[in-house]
Each structure stands twice: as structure tokens, then as C-alpha cells.
Amino acid sequence: xxxxxxxxxxxxxxxxxxxxxxxxxxxxxxxxxxxxxxxxxxxxxxxxxxxxxxxxxxxxxxxxxxxxxxxxxxxxxxxxxxxxxxxxxxxxxxxxxxxxxxxxxxxxxxxxxxxxxxxxxxxxxxxxxxxxxxxxxxxxxxxxxxxxxxxxxxxxxxxxxxxxxxxxxxxxxxxxxxxxxx
Amino acid sequence: xxxxxxxxxxxxxxxxxxxxxxxxxxxxxxxxxxxxxxxxxxxxxxxxxxxxxxxxxxxxxxxxxxxxxxxxxxxxxxxxxxxxxxxxxxxxxxxxxxxxxxxxxxxxxxxxxxxxxxxxxxxxxxxxxxxxxxxxxxxxxxxxxxxxxxxxxxxxxxxxxxxxxxxxxxxxxxxxxxxxxxxxxxxxxxxxxxxxxxxxxxxxxxxxxxxxxxxxxxxxxxxxxxxxxxxxxxxxxxxxxxxxxxxxxxxxxxxxxxxxxxxxxxxxxxxxxxxxxxxxxxxxxxxxxxxxxxxxxxxxxxxxxxxxxxxxxxxxxxxxxxxxxxxxxxxxxxxxxxxxxxxxxxxxxxxxxxxxxxxxxxxxxxxxxxxxxxxxxxxxxxxxxxxxxxxxxxxxxxxxxxxxxxxxxxxxxxxxxxxxxxxxxxxxxxxxxxxxxx
Numbered sequence: 001x002x003x004x005x006x007x008x009x010x011x012x013x014x015x016x017x018x019x020x021x022x023x024x025x026x027x028x029x030x031x032x033x034x035x036x037x038x039x040x041x042x043x044x045x046x047x048x049x050x051x052x053x054x055x056x057x058x059x060x061x062x063x064x065x066x067x068x069x070x071x072x073x074x075x076x077x078x079x080x081x082x083x084x085x086x087x088x089x090x091x092x093x094x095x096x097x098x099x100x101x102x103x104x105x106x107x108x109x110x111x112x113x114x115x116x117x118x119x120x121x122x123x124x125x126x127x128x129x130x131x132x133x134x135x136x137x138x139x140x141x142x143x144x145x146x147x148x149x150x151x152x153x154x155x156x157x158x159x160x161x162x163x164x165x166x167x168x169x170x171x172x173x174x175x176x177x178x179x180x181x182x
Numbered sequence: 183x184x185x186x187x188x189x190x191x192x193x194x195x196x197x198x199x200x201x202x203x204x205x206x207x208x209x210x211x212x213x214x215x216x217x218x219x220x221x222x223x224x225x226x227x228x229x230x231x232x233x234x235x236x237x238x239x240x241x242x243x244x245x246x247x248x249x250x251x252x253x254x255x256x257x258x259x260x261x262x263x264x265x266x267x268x269x270x271x272x273x274x275x276x277x278x279x280x281x282x283x284x285x286x287x288x289x290x291x292x293x294x295x296x297x298x299x300x301x302x303x304x305x306x307x308x309x310x311x312x313x314x315x316x317x318x319x320x321x322x323x324x325x326x327x328x329x330x331x332x333x334x335x336x337x338x339x340x341x342x343x344x345x346x347x348x349x350x351x352x353x354x355x356x357x358x359x360x361x362x363x364x365x366x367x368x369x370x371x372x373x374x375x376x377x378x379x380x381x382x383x384x385x386x387x388x389x390x391x392x393x394x395x396x397x398x399x400x401x402x403x404x405x406x407x408x409x410x411x412x413x414x415x416x417x418x419x420x421x422x423x424x425x426x427x428x429x430x431x432x433x434x435x436x437x438x439x440x441x442x443x444x445x446x447x448x449x450x451x452x453x454x455x456x457x458x459x460x461x462x463x464x465x466x467x468x469x470x471x472x473x474x475x476x477x478x479x480x481x482x483x484x485x486x487x488x489x490x491x492x493x494x495x496x497x498x499x500x501x502x503x504x505x506x507x508x509x510x511x512x513x514x515x516x517x518x519x520x521x522x523x524x525x526x527x528x529x530x531x532x533x534x535x536x537x538x539x540x541x542x543x544x545x546x547x548x549x550x551x552x553x554x555x556x557x558x559x560x561x562x563x564x565x566x567x568x569x570x571x572x573x574x575x576x577x578x579x580x581x582x583x584x585x586x587x588x589x590x591x592x593x594x595x596x597x598x599x600x601x602x603x604x605x606x607x608x609x610x611x612x613x614x615x616x617x618x619x620x
Contacts, residue, residue, distance in 0.1 A: 123523035129477040155411040160389035
């Protein structure tokens with residue numbers, strides 16, 4: 001299932017790339033591309049039939065968002081986790097990063113932010129740097145896989161915004177993370 | 183035995199304090215875990231007051247006794263154990279105090295002047311020699327009475343211990359509270375070194391970090407996340423006026439003032455990775471100090487102004503380095519462990535306090551720069567943000583408590599331990615301010 005969605009996304013990205021001339025965001029080209037993707041994954045997102053007929057910006061946005069919000073879509077993976085004091089991307093997150101890169105490549109008008117975080121251990125300032133390093137590692141990977149640098153912003157919150165409040169291994173594992181914010 | 187007696191005394195001082203002057207909500211309460219093995223005994227007799235008993239504006243002796251007990255170096259006598267309560271030198275019966283093995287005695291008077299101010303006179307007496315060690319007369323307004331008590335504590339401390347006292351100083355720290363909706367409220371506060379007179383300098387919904395004092399005690403630099411991502415601000419403590427001094431792409435953090443107050447060392451990642459910069463406050467020019475693809479952060483200025491200590495993982499793990507500002511390669515200072523961070527020079531420049539991590543345990547350490555000897559001063563699980571008192575005798579830091587972060591302090595030799603608890607919410611990132619400008 002996941003592999004299929006991934007393939008469709010990838011095809012969508014290809015279609016988008018072939019079917020239109022690259023232009024800046026907010027113009028018709030962007031809308032065309034989105035509707036093309038949505039038409040392909042019609043079975044997963046039943047509402048998109050309308051989108052194929054309409055060229056209104058609002059509908060295109062809705063269609064793109066629905067893709068982002070589909071829990072079955074790999075794009076729904078918005079948080080990836082890290083080992084202690086490490087910014088190495090763990091292999092289990094490669095697919096999700098690939099999906100986000102393809103999505104960004106297919107939708108050059110969309111920008112997103114990578115928020116880097118650390119667990120509470122050690123010094124706060126070092127953790128702020130570590131959070132940035134994690135966000136930059138993900139950004140680098142997204143760009144290698146096709147996203148444009150201008151689409152990605154990075155910000156580090158260090159240990160200041162924990163996802164889990166506890167003070168144990170379980171909480172720390174959940175807090176060493178990069179969040180994809182669209 | 184000594185410790186037990188001492189702890190009981192310390193606790194009774196705190197109870198007495200609570201009874202006389204119940205701390206307002208949000209104040210820090212200071213509890214002493216352990217003091218030195220053989221503290222000096224001292225009795226602070228209630229000061230004489232000629233006016234109506236209920237018109238007495240302050241219990242100076244309570245503040246002084248609390249200060250001295252808090253240092254861990256004194257055992258203070260309970261008021262009800264005192265054989266007499268003299269206020270003048272001629273009234274003192276030294277024999278009575280000698281029988282109780284009381285080494286030192288403080289007596290004094292508080293009087294209102296015709297102009298409406300106050301005059302405080304006090305004497306520190308050596309009980310066994312039967313003589314006066316020091317005596318002072320100090321004028322104060324009503325608002326300055328607590329501060330005057332701290333000044334008296336400073337004088338006593340310096341006379342008996344031989345180190346300048348740091349009771350008349352302030353600390354800055356960050357508090358975090360959650361409201362009913364679960365939203366966090368972050369505040370930047372300053373308080374007297376004994377936790378009294380807390381004042382909020384800034385409230386924010388986004389995190390605040392790394393308060394740093396200017397050498398004249400008039401400004402604080404800190405990191406705020408109010409503009410999505412980190413920026414460094416400078417705030418005038420008296421006027422509240424604030425100025426954004428660094429807000430580049432990436433990290434803007436870890437401010438540390440130069441001893442002359444004219445420059446700010448900080449961490450910026452605008453060129454791709456965290457590097458140490460020096461910001462010249464007049465003219466706003468930036469000077470890059472480190473050049474390395476690793477994390478370089480947490481700079482701290484040496485007291486002579488010539489060097490910066492900082493944290494870097496250029497060797498594969500976070501370690502402390504020192505760089506000469508006139509140029510040259512940074513020198514690695516720590517070797518004995520997998521994690522060292524957040525260096526702060528001692529006021530005499532002879533050592534550094536830092537965070538030492540090993541096997542998931544993070545403690546406060548002191549590195550002697552003369553002989554490279556590392557001592558671990560604390561015995562907790564998750565300690566951070568150590569900061570020296572301006573006289574170098576204590577280190578205040580943050581530690582994981584039952585309800586989140588709280589403050590604690592340890593003497594520079596590791597013998598005296600204190601906890602500073604906030605009544606509600608977390609308190610973190612303490613920074614001990616400088617001596618007051620005379």
C-alpha cells in the first residue's frame with residue numbers, strides 16, 4: 001500500500017514536471033500539477049474529482065492539503081526521531097523523507113519549516129545547536145532528493161519545546177526529533 | 183553531630199523567617215541540605231528599637247542570621263536559646279556566652295532619624311577575647327533596610343571568613359508556569375540573592391533562555407524565541423527598555439558580556455553552523471572567533487578579558503576549549519569524560535565551572551586551570567547552567583526536581599549544598615549578578 005502511494009506520488013511528480021513549465025507559486029501551473037496528482041490518487045482521496053475540473057486556487061490548495069492530511073499517505077509522517085547527541089537520519093525514516101522531497105518538488109509553490117529539537121539532557125545552548133544540526137541534516141536530505149532550498153526553512157528550539165514532559169528514556173526518545181511543519 | 187545541630191538551627195531560622203515575613207507567592211525558598219562540618223557559631227541578637235514595638239520596620243537580625251546560615255559556614259543561635267539580649271557593648275556579659283561556647287556575637291540598634299530615615303549601628307564581638315572585631319553605623323531609607331542587613335552580613339562574612347560577602351547581590355533566572363489551558367508562560371526574573379524581592383522583567387509565551395548580566399549589573403542579555411527561532415535581546419533592568427541585538431538566520435544565542443561591558447560574545451549560525459562571534463555593542467560590528475564545521479557555542483569571557491572558553495564537539499564529543507582573542511588555535515581543556523559543556527570562569531580566573539556528563543548523569547564540576555584537576559561538586563542526575571557568585575565562593579545551578587527544574591547552589595569546594603525552591607512552577611537558568619557598583 002505504502003509502496004503504491006509512493007509510486008503514484010513519484011509519478012505525479014514526474015507528470016507535474018513534464019506537463020507544465022516551472023513557474024513561481026500562485027499561478028495556474030501550480031494548480032494544474034496538483035490536480036494531476038490528485039486525479040491519480042483518486043481512490044485514496046475521493047473528494048478530488050471536483051478539483052480536476054476547477055482551476056480555482058482555493059480548490060488546488062484544498063487538494064494539496066488533503067494529500068498532506070491523508071493518514072495513509074507517507075506525507076502524514078511529520079516527525080522523525082534521532083539517537084542521542086546524533087543528527088544521523090535513521091533508515092526507517094528514509095521513505096518518509098523521500099515522500100516529502102517528492103511532494104515539495106512537485107509543488108514548488110509550497111514552503112515548509114523543519115523544527116529541530118533535542119532532549120533535556122546536557123546544556124540548553126548545546127541542545128539548541130544540536131536541534132539546528134538535526135533540522136539541517138533533514139533539509140540537506142530533502143534537497144538531495146529534489147526539494148528546492150528556498151522551500152525549506154529551518155528553526156531550532158533545542159530542548160525548549162519537548163513533545164513529552166517526562167524525564168525518562170521514553171520521553172527523551174520522543175523529544176529528539178525534527179518536525180515537518182507545512 | 184555538628185551537622186545535625188547546624189541543620190536544625192538552619193531550619194529554625196527558616197521557620198522563624200517564614201513566621202515573621204511570610205514569603206509572597208513566587209518567592210524562592212532556600213533550604214540548606216548540608217553545611218561545612220565545623221561551622222563558626224554566631225548569635226545575632228535582635229537589634230534594639232526605641233519606637234513602638236509594632237512600628238519596627240524590619241527584623242534585621244533575622245535577615246542577617248538567615249544570610250549567614252545560608253552560606254553553610256555558620257551555625258546561628260536560636261533567639262530563645264540566648265542567655266541575654268544586649269543591644270549595647272556595655273550590656274554584654276561575655277561569660278554567659280562563653281559558657282554556651284558561642285564564638286561570635288552581633289548586637290546593634292535600629293533608630294529612626296528626625297528626617298524620617300533610619301540609622302543602623304552594629305558591632306561584631308569576639309566572645310572569647312571579649313572584644314569588638316568591627317563596628318559600623320549605616321544610614322538607610324525604609325526601602326533600603328533589607329539591603330542594609332545584607333551589607334552587614336557581607337561585613338561579618340568578610341571579617342570572619344576572609345572572603346568578600348556576596349549577600350547584597352542579585353540573581354536572574356527563568357520561570358516556567360502552565361496556565362489552566364496548559365499553555366506555558368515564561369518569565370525573566372531577578373531577585374535578591376536570598377530569593378526575596380522577585381521582580382518580573384519580561385513575560386513571554388515562547389521560551390526564554392540564557393540570561394547574562396552586564397558587569398555593571400544594569401543590563402541583562404538573553405535569548406528569546408518570540409520571533410520564531412532564537413534572537414538575542416539586551417534589556418535595561420531599571421527602565422525595562424529592550425533592544426534586539428542579534429536576529430540573523432539560524433541560531434542567535436548564548437550571550438556573554440566582556441568584563442568591560444562593551445562587547446558581547448555570542449553564538450550565531452548565520453554562516454551555516456554555530457560559531458562564536460564577538461559583537462561590539464557600540465557600532466554593532468561583528469567579529470568571528472571560531473572557524474570550524476562542528477558545534478561551537480556557550481562562550482564565556484575570562485575575567486582578564488583576553489580569552490573565551492566555549493563548548494565544541496570538534497573532537498567528536500562536546501568538550502571545553504579556550505581561545506585567545508588575539509588569535510591562535512583554540513586549546514582543548516577537558517579530556518576526562520565523554521561530555522563537558524557550559525563553561526563559566528571563576529571570578530579569579532583560576533578555574534571553570536562546567537557541566538560534566540557521563541552514563542546519562544549530568545553534574546556540576548569545577549576544573550582547576552592550574553593543575554587540570556577536575557572535581558565533581560554535585561550528586562544529582564540532571565544538573566545544568568552553573569554560575570559563580572561574584573566572590574567565587576558559591577555556584578548556583580539548575581537541577582531536575584520532583585516538579586521540574588529547580589535551583590540549587592553548592593560551594594566552590596563542594597562542601598555546602600542548598601536548594602532554592604519556587605512555590606509554583608519551574609525555575610531554571612540562574613545567573614548570579616555582579617557585586618553592586620559602589
